[in-house]
Amino acid sequence: MISDERKIYLKNIKKDKLFITISRIMILVIFLFLWEVLSKLKVIDTFMFSSPSKIINTIINTDNILLHVLTTLKEIIISFILGNIIGFIISSILWFNKKLSLILDPYLTTINSLPKVALGPLIIILVGANENSIIIMALLISSIISILNMVSYFNSTDPNMIKIIKTMGGTKKDIFFRVVLPSNLNFIIDSFKVNISMCFVGVIMGEFLVSKQGIGYLINYGSQIFNMNLVLTGITLLILLTIILYLLMELISNKIKR
Amino acid sequence: MNTILEIKDLYKNYQTIEKEIIVLHNINFKVNEGDFISIVGPSGAGKSTLLSIIAGLEDYKGKIIKNDITIGYMLQKDYLMPYLTILDNCLLGLKINKKCKKDNIKRVKDLLIKYGLEDYIYSYPDDLSGGQRQRAALIRTLALNPDILLLDEPFSALDYQTRLNISKDIKNIIKNEKKTLIMVTHDISEAINMSNKVIVLSNTPSSIKAIYKIDYDFDDDIIKNRTSKEFMEYYSRIWRDLND
Ligand SMILES: Nc1ncnc2c1ncn2[C@@H]1O[C@H](COP(=O)(O)OP(=O)(O)O)[C@@H](O)[C@H]1O
Ligand SMILES: [Mg+2]
Numbered sequence: 001m002i003s004d005e006r007k008i009y010l011k012n013i014k015k016d017k018l019f020i021t022i023s024r025i026m027i028l029v030i031f032l033f034l035w036e037v038l039s040k041l042k043v044i045d046t047f048m049f050s051s052p053s054k055i056i057n058t059i060i061n062t063d064n065i066l067l068h069v070l071t072t073l074k075e076i077i078i079s080f081i082l083g084n085i086i087g088f089i090i091s092s093i094l095w096f097n098k099k100l101s102l103i104l105d106p107y108l109t110t111i112n113s114l115p116k117v118a119l120g121p122l123i124i125i126l127v128g129a130n131e132n133s134i135i136i137m138a139l140l141i142s143s144i145i146s147i148l149n150m151v152s153y154f155n156s157t158d159p160n161m162i163k164i165i166k167t168m169g170g171t172k173k174d175i176f177f178r179v180v181l182p183s184n185l186n187f188i189i190d191s192f193k194v195n196i197s198m199c200f201v202g203v204i205m206g207e208f209l210v211s212k213q214g215i216g217y218l219i220n221y222g223s224q225i226f227n228m229n230l231v232l233t234g235i236t237l238l239i240l241l242t243i244i245l246y247l248l249m250e251l252i253s254n255k256i257k258r
Numbered sequence: 259m260n261t262i263l264e265i266k267d268l269y270k271n272y273q274t275i276e277k278e279i280i281v282l283h284n285i286n287f288k289v290n291e292g293d294f295i296s297i298v299g300p301s302g303a304g305k306s307t308l309l310s311i312i313a314g315l316e317d318y319k320g321k322i323i324k325n326d327i328t329i330g331y332m333l334q335k336d337y338l339m340p341y342l343t344i345l346d347n348c349l350l351g352l353k354i355n356k357k358c359k360k361d362n363i364k365r366v367k368d369l370l371i372k373y374g375l376e377d378y379i380y381s382y383p384d385d386l387s388g389g390q391r392q393r394a395a396l397i398r399t400l401a402l403n404p405d406i407l408l409l410d411e412p413f414s415a416l417d418y419q420t421r422l423n424i425s426k427d428i429k430n431i432i433k434n435e436k437k438t439l440i441m442v443t444h445d446i447s448e449a450i451n452m453s454n455k456v457i458v459l460s461n462t463p464s465s466i467k468a469i470y471k472i473d474y475d476f477d478d479d480i481i482k483n484r485t486s487k488e489f490m491e492y493y494s495r496i497w498r499d500l501n502d
Contacts, residue, residue, distance in 0.1 A: 168351035
């Protein structure tokens with residue numbers, strides 16, 4: 001039986017939620033509407049700031065737009081998977097080997113605080129002006145921070161839980177797989193989630209530096225020929241891609257977290 | 259009675275960057291099969307350290323003679339893994355030791371059923387009360403079939419009512435399973451009630467101040483014991499040892 005008081009309470013929560021969702025959508029709709037109308041009325045210079053309809057037009061009519069999106073997506077996925085694998089393996093090694101972790105700590109911290117874009121020219125010379133440079137850039141941006149985070153999660157595992165495994169005669173391997181890993185699972189998943197945005201940043205940065213296709217290339221090219229419409233189209237595509245990947249990650253992580 | 263564990267001239271220091279901590283200073287005692295030994299002493303005396311040494315988790319100076327026995331160790335809190343079911347928690351030791359065979363799994367399940375956790379075999383620890391969790395932790399420790407059980411203040415995280423009941427339960431479980439017990443507690447009544455020997459440790463660097471043999475089989479009812487002359491006699495002697 002649900003009491004009247006509770007019914008009202010639940011109804012109010014629903015109402016609040018609905019209000020928030022509607023407000024969010026309204027902001028977007030009003031923004032796009034104003035943008036479109038003001039550019040039609042020539043209050044906004046469409047040469048500089050384009051307009052929603054022009055952007056949609058560009059997306060539909062530009063050759064190879066899908067190719068650019070897929071290129072960027074592919075680079076993000078590759079660097080995301082590689083970054084997580086590398087990050088996970090290195091953090092595990094550092095957990096197993098405390099001394100190594102202490103020795104490398106200042107190096108990791110320094111590399112982490114370095115603006116990775118400054119390394120761009122070096123990466124291009126080392127790896128060549130191709131897609132590999134883009135992926136390396138994304139890996140540098142995503143994996144260093146994820147290594148630092150994961151190691152600190154691993155090290156903060158409850159020592160009493162570890163003691164339990166030791167009392168049963170467990171080895172370091174047992175401790176890792178039976179306590180450290182499962183008790184930090186949620187943190188690991190969250191770190192994967194952060195990684196996807198890091199890879200995004202890295203890939204676009206890489207595409208700015210070297211590329212013949214991709215959304216980053218589109219934006220960069222657009223700005224060089226002063227085609228602001230192309231630039232804004234690129235940014236729109238980026239936003240759409242971010243939203244899709246974010247929702248996908250939420251979905252997957254909720255599934256795993258149960 | 260045959261001796262299954264003997265501690266001889268045991269010393270223990272901890273080294274930290276700042277200083278050397280002298281914890282145990284010349285500890286000697288024997289444990290016979292079927293003994294229920296309680297260790298009492300001021301906090302920081304090294305009671306937990308002593309159990310950890312016996313369990314083989316700490317190095318030490320001196321001699322510990324174990325005649326091919328296995329030891330089970332239960333910590334102050336249950337520390338059940340929240341991501342494992344009660345059954346999986348209890349099977350942890352068997353899995354680690356690669357003894358997770360059918361008959362062992364059945365034995366653990368039987369223990370869970372026998373000691374009132376039948377409905378919780380596939381539950382997660384969060385669904386259990388404090389007392390139930392403590393029982394599950396004990397069964398996890400029993401799963402490897404140890405000869406000696408070490409319990410470190412096993413009831414101190416529980417409220418008083420649960421504590422009275424669970425200490426009775428756990429005493430009976432360990433008696434039923436014919437194990438030897440070494441338990442740390444700071445509750446004198448609990449010590450007298452549960453054991454046949456009470457070891458009193460002094461302040462650090464701690465040594466053994468006295469060992470009391472409790473020849474009396476006291477009732478499980480602590481309230482009733484309070485009126486027993488023998489019980490009060492033990493109580494006041496141990497209390498005086500701890501307070502001078
Ligand atoms: N790993 C450790 N390193 C350094 N000192 C420790 C360590 N464990 C315990 N100690 C010190 O040893 C003394 C005894 O601790 P403990 O055995 O936990 O006492 P009790 O269980 O009797 O309260 C305390 O002074 C404590 O600070
Ligand atoms: Mg202690």
